[in-house]
Amino acid sequence: MGFVDSFGRVHDDLRLSITDRCNLRCAYCMPQDPVWYPHGAILSYEEIERVARIAIAGGVRKLRVTGGEPLVRRDVARLIASLAALPGLSDLSLTTNGVLLASHAKELARAGLRRVNVSLDTLDRDRFAKLTGRDRLTDVLKGLAAAADAGLGPIKINAVLLRGENEAEAIELARFGRERGYEVRFIEFMPLENDHSWDLGRVVSGAMVRRSIAEAWPIVPDPAGDPHAPASRYLYEDGNGAVGFIDSVTAPFCASCTRIRLTSDGKFRVCLYDDKEEDLRAALRGGESDDAIAARMQAALARKGRGGAIDILESKAAIPLARTMHQIGG
Ligand code: SAM
Secondary structure: OOOEOOOOOEOOEEEEEOOOOOOOOOOOOOOOOOOOOOHHHOOOHHHHHHHHHHHHHOOOOEEEEEOOOHHHOOOHHHHHHHHHOOOOOOEEEEEEOOOOHHHHHHHHHHHOOOEEEEEOOOOOHHHHHHHHOOOOHHHHHHHHHHHHHOOOOOOEEEEEOEOOOOHHHHHHHHHHHHHHOOEEEEEOOOOEOOOOOOOHHHEOOHHHHHHHHHHHOOEEEOOOOOOOOOOEEEEEOOOOOEEEEEOOOOOOOHHHOOEEEEOOOOEEEOOOOOOOOEEHHHHHHOOOOHHHHHHHHHHHHHOOOOOOOOOHHHHOOOEOOOOOHHHHOO
16 A cells, blocks of 8 residues: 555655644734634644554655644654654654744754754844744744754755745845755745735746846756655755755646645645545544544545646636645645
């Protein structure tokens, strides 16, 4: 058995969202006054670990813990330790906004976390406060340094550029990464509707960012780049690391997508853009066997569309979804 869909894509990468709560309020991601899921709706660590174990038995090799903001949930290191102990994993990582990372980094590394991705869209304190609704840039920078000290590398920085807001910061963000050995990845603003503010005009294309970075520092495509990775990876010709581009709008990578997701309220999701979810929470709490739960996951995967049919550039419109990114798990 393996998590293979009807287009032959072998799904080995599971994203586990462990909370919908967040300590920032990035407007492109979530509402300013969110209504959180009640605690009882959120999977326990034991339930999350069970789904991870079933997924690994089905061929998943990479786990990424995300949210919401995963570090706002109590005792994350306990979950990390239980996931790290699962045999068969080739990667265990965490996506965080970095705000609480300074106080967690060592403990997470000790628990078996291998690496972190930190989301950071700006290095300007005022702009950070405006984009995220919170004045926490200093904490994020401390968190990054602590993660590096704790050996949680290679550290990647995820940056979303928005036209008219932080687009001019591409070079500064890239420079920041080059100087510290962090791999910055520029992610196009995706139409996961929240405040109806998405439109193509606000998307800064990866191609544009690539051009301006290449003018500052010549880059070449990484010959060892993973064809299933969403980011196309480039190496700086001067040997100063790498930079990535996730062109999710202008060049969707559905054809090579091998990602599946578990939301914090226990729904299994086979595509960011597909609201049809499988309710694993009901199955877990209803006493179903591991095999039955695996079969539910297989069945959901069999319904996964080819993708690419979502021609965002063609429709120029946001895709209406029941959930926003903070609820799905980025
Ligand atoms: N709180 C954690 C963090 O900030 O990394 C994890 C969850 S957050 C939803 C994961 C990533 O999703 C962040 O890098 C964020 O920038 C990205 N994201 C959220 N909404 C997005 C959108 N509409 N388009 C592109 N990226 C988005």
